[in-house]
Amino acid sequence: xxxxxxxxxxxxxxxxxxxxxxxxxxxxxxxxxxxxxxxxxxxxxxxxxxxxxxxxxxxxxxxxxxxxxxxxxxxxxxxxxxxxxxxxxxxxxxxxxxxxxxxxxxxxxxxxxxxxxxxxxxxxxxxxxxxxxxxxxxxxxxxxxxxxxxxxxxxxxxxxxxxxxxxxxxxxxxxxxxxxxxxxxxxxxxxxxxxxxxxxxxxxxxxxxxxxxxxxxxxxxxxxxxxxxxxxxxxxxxxxxxxxxxxxxxxxxxxxxxxxxxxxxxxxxxxxxxxxxxxxxxxxxxxxxxxxxxxxxxxxxxxxxxxxxxxxxxxxxxxxxxxxxxxxxxxxxxxxxxxxxxxxxxxxxxxxxxxxxxxxxxxxxxxxxxxxxxxxxxxxxxxxxxxxxxxxxxxxxxxxxxxxxxxxxxxxxxxxxxxxxxxxxxxxxxxxxxxxxxxxxxxxxxxxxxxxxxxxxxxxxxxxxxxxxxxxxxxxxxxxxxxxxxxxxxxxxxxxxxxxxxxxxxxxxxxxxxxxxxxxxxxxxxxxxxxxxxxxx
Amino acid sequence: xxxxxxxxxxxxxxxxxxxxxxxxxxxxxxxxxxxxxxxxxxxxxxxxxxxxxxxxxxxxxxxxxxxxxxxxxxxxxxxxxxxxxxxxxxxxxxxxxxxxxxxxxxxxxxxxxxxxxxxxxxxxxxxxxxxxxxxxxxxxxxxxxxxxxxxxxxxxxxxxxxxxxxxxxxxxxxxxxxxxxxxxxxxxxxxxxxxxxxxxxxxxxxxxxxxxxxxxxxxxxx
Numbered sequence: 030x031x032x033x034x035x036x037x038x039x040x041x042x043x044x045x046x047x048x049x050x051x052x053x054x055x056x057x058x059x060x061x062x063x064x065x066x067x068x069x070x071x072x073x074x075x076x077x078x079x080x081x082x083x084x085x086x087x088x089x090x091x092x093x094x095x096x097x098x099x100x101x102x103x104x105x106x107x108x109x110x111x112x113x114x115x116x117x118x119x120x121x122x123x124x125x126x127x128x129x130x131x132x133x134x135x136x137x138x139x140x141x142x143x144x145x146x147x148x149x150x151x152x153x154x155x156x157x158x159x160x161x162x163x164x165x166x167x168x169x170x171x172x173x174x175x176x177x178x179x180x181x182x183x184x185x186x187x188x189x190x191x192x193x194x195x196x197x198x199x200x201x202x203x204x205x206x207x208x209x210x211x212x213x214x215x216x217x218x219x220x221x222x223x224x225x226x227x228x229x230x231x232x233x234x235x236x237x238x239x240x241x242x243x244x245x246x247x248x249x250x251x252x253x254x255x256x257x258x259x260x261x262x263x264x265x266x267x268x269x270x271x272x273x274x275x276x277x278x279x280x281x282x283x284x285x286x287x288x289x290x291x292x293x294x295x296x297x298x299x300x301x302x303x304x305x306x307x308x309x310x311x312x313x314x315x316x317x318x319x320x321x322x323x324x325x326x327x328x329x330x331x332x333x334x335x336x337x338x339x340x341x342x343x344x345x346x347x348x349x350x351x352x353x354x355x356x357x358x359x360x361x362x363x364x365x366x367x368x369x370x371x372x373x374x375x376x377x378x379x380x381x382x383x384x385x386x387x388x389x390x391x392x393x394x395x396x397x398x399x400x401x402x403x404x405x406x407x408x409x410x411x412x413x414x415x416x417x418x419x420x421x422x423x424x425x426x427x428x429x430x431x432x433x434x435x436x437x438x439x440x441x442x443x444x445x446x447x448x449x450x451x452x453x454x455x456x457x458x459x460x461x462x463x464x465x466x467x468x469x470x471x472x473x474x475x476x477x478x479x480x481x482x483x484x485x486x487x488x489x490x491x492x493x494x495x496x497x498x499x500x501x502x503x504x505x506x507x508x509x510x511x512x513x514x515x516x517x518x519x520x521x522x523x524x525x526x527x528x529x530x531x532x533x534x535x536x537x538x539x540x541x542x543x544x545x546x547x548x549x550x551x552x553x554x555x556x557x558x559x560x561x562x563x564x565x566x
Numbered sequence: 567x568x569x570x571x572x573x574x575x576x577x578x579x580x581x582x583x584x585x586x587x588x589x590x591x592x593x594x595x596x597x598x599x600x601x602x603x604x605x606x607x608x609x610x611x612x613x614x615x616x617x618x619x620x621x622x623x624x625x626x627x628x629x630x631x632x633x634x635x636x637x638x639x640x641x642x643x644x645x646x647x648x649x650x651x652x653x654x655x656x657x658x659x660x661x662x663x664x665x666x667x668x669x670x671x672x673x674x675x676x677x678x679x680x681x682x683x684x685x686x687x688x689x690x691x692x693x694x695x696x697x698x699x700x701x702x703x704x705x706x707x708x709x710x711x712x713x714x715x716x717x718x719x720x721x722x723x724x725x726x727x728x729x730x731x732x733x734x735x736x737x738x739x740x741x742x743x744x745x746x747x748x749x750x751x752x753x754x755x756x757x758x759x760x761x762x763x764x765x766x767x768x769x770x771x772x773x774x775x776x777x778x779x780x781x782x783x784x785x786x787x788x
Contacts, residue, residue: 358676
């Protein structure tokens with residue numbers, strides 16, 4: 030077990046090193062300078078996260094005010110529970126198809142074939158995934174706490190409210206923590222029970238998944254219909270208690286719920302440890318090593334490699350031939366793009382487009398310039414990532430692409446056009462749905478969307494090609510969107526804002542369209558030039 | 567009926583071609599020509615720079631010095647014209663995950679504006695390389711030898727004057743090697759130029775009217 034302990038500690042240290050390296054901290058440097066820098070990083074990010082979450086809580090207050098007659102606190106709790114139910118069901122679905130205990134290829138060779146204590150190994154492997162899974166819920170819980178302060182404290186908020194914010198935030202975290210922890214253990218327990226000894230329980234997904242979905246739905250219904258609470262003791266585990274604790278009943282109930290929660294957790298954890306004794310490690314490694322490789326590749330920036338491996342898993346063995354294209358030459362790229370998109374389509378692929386839709390949906394609701402600028406920034410970053418997916422995929426097949434007798438400008442246009450069209454459509458659909466749902470006029474920003482999307486796609490394509498090298502592309506290492514690319518895209522939004530500010534009305538609208546398209550065309554020319562020189566690097 | 571090239575016609579000309587990575591000389595300056603009907607064998611030990619030379623010739627990597635012309639077209643100034651006339655088959659071909667073997671052939675043929683008989687040509691090639699039964703599979707499920715055969719089929723489905731092959735026999739079975747050699751001899755008769763890298767002595771003896779021997783980046787014309 031010492032060897033397993035040592036390997037896992039190294040893996041955790043690597044993971045930690047990765048996250049610290051993002052903020053520029055070198056974990057192996059023990060100098061005072063570096064320690065002071067860590068202190069600075071901790072203070073900076075704590076304050077930044079605090080302020081951002083307060084900002085989000087404020088935004089949530091504005092959005093939830095549009096949801097009468099539902100009580101805002103109840104609505105928030107409903108959203109948190111909805112997120113938690115979605116996360117749990119998705120994790121459970123994954124655990125029922127692939128082991129929740131994930132081993133790398135090295136683990137499979139070095140650990141899973143050796144006579145280690147399975148229970149100790151599983152428990153040792155448990156903590157890091159749990160912390161990573163809890164992190165987003167920690168932020169959600171804090172936002173929820175801040176939101177409750179926002180709506181319960183009267184008058185203008187000042188710095189003197191900061192302790193109240195922090196205390197309420199922590200109180201909410203204390204409530205969410207056992208719920209998340211319990212669900213996480215339950216998820217692992219079910220995944221471990223599926224792979225026992227030398228047999229796989231194929232029936233489990235068919236039984237467990239529907240039960241989980243039904244129970245989650247019931248809990249969600251209970252949250253918005255408190256009168257039903259008495260029928261099931263599950264209310265203890267729902268956010269209804271959170272409302273009563275934070276607003277009415279005080280700390281007595283909090284301790285009770287906590288105690289009940291932790292009793293459940295101890296029972297579940299004991300069950301998991303017992304089941305782990307007969308857990309089939311080899312089978313788990315077989316199921317999870319590819320997924321683990323994909324995760325590692327993604328973490329180290331080999332996005333195209335990770336995407337290709339994931340797609341290969343999804344695609345299966347083969348496919349009947351697609352309908353033939355009638356057009357020769359460059360237009361065959363469209364035929365290829367359609368086949369590729371169709372074959373790797375899954376529900377999760379829609380999440381990108383749905384995010385774009387949601388961003389524009391909420392954009393129309395925001396009244397003032399600064400909060401709109403914030404949403405626009407996220408929208409721009411998102412469209413940057415999506416617009417070049419096909420280009421990145423093609424560049425990862427450098428041997429094929431480089432040898433096609435197709436001029437690069439044409440190639441680039443064919444690679445970007447489909448993504449641009451869908452981005453424009455989903456953005457416009459977001460604005461339009463918002464106007465229909467809330468009965469407000471269609472936002473004037475709609476007219477700028479085509480220009481900004483196309484300009485942004487051009488900028489991002491230039492950014493990707495600018496960073497690429499032929500040596501890297503031969504080995505499938507395709508660059509992602511860089512910080513410079515993000516800044517250039519944000520610059521486009523800033524210029525659009527300036528044009529709008531300086532030239533209000535129709536001239537401004539025309540100005541923004543001309544500026545965006547100008548940016549797009551200039552970027553395409555730059556990208557074409559960068560491509561010509563790419564083999565030089 | 568394919569047009570047979572004049573044997574004295576120079577298809578590919580490399581002048582003073584070299585490649586450096588920082589201070590490391592991967593390929594010392596070399597000049598040579600591939601004439602119509604030439605099969606040139608590029609030999610040398612692992613890491614001697616064979617693949618670097620082929621990548622420089624094909625434009626996948628830009629050389630530090632020198633130029634490459636194909637049928638008089640400069641590799642970088644007239645890139646599209648060169649692409650129409652030259653093809654490079656790497657030792658480990660890569661494929662689109664989402665396209666089947668048959669669709670890869672169709673895609674390459676269409677992109678190269680092959681108008682007639684694509685289906686028949688694809689079928690013939692797949693039969694010839696023993697891939698017909700696996701035509702609807704995704705190539706990532708192929709063995710390395712099968713992937714190499716598909717890479718060769720993708721090259722042969724489109725027109726070209728010069729073909730560059732990087733160790734094509736390294737993963738092929740004996741039957742595959744025979745098919746490839748027959749195909750190369752046919753290309754020779756058609757007046758095409760072939761540059762093939764290999765360290766298989768048998769292949770070197772069976773093929774080639776010109777030899778390029780490469781040692782630590784220095785090429786000797788044999």
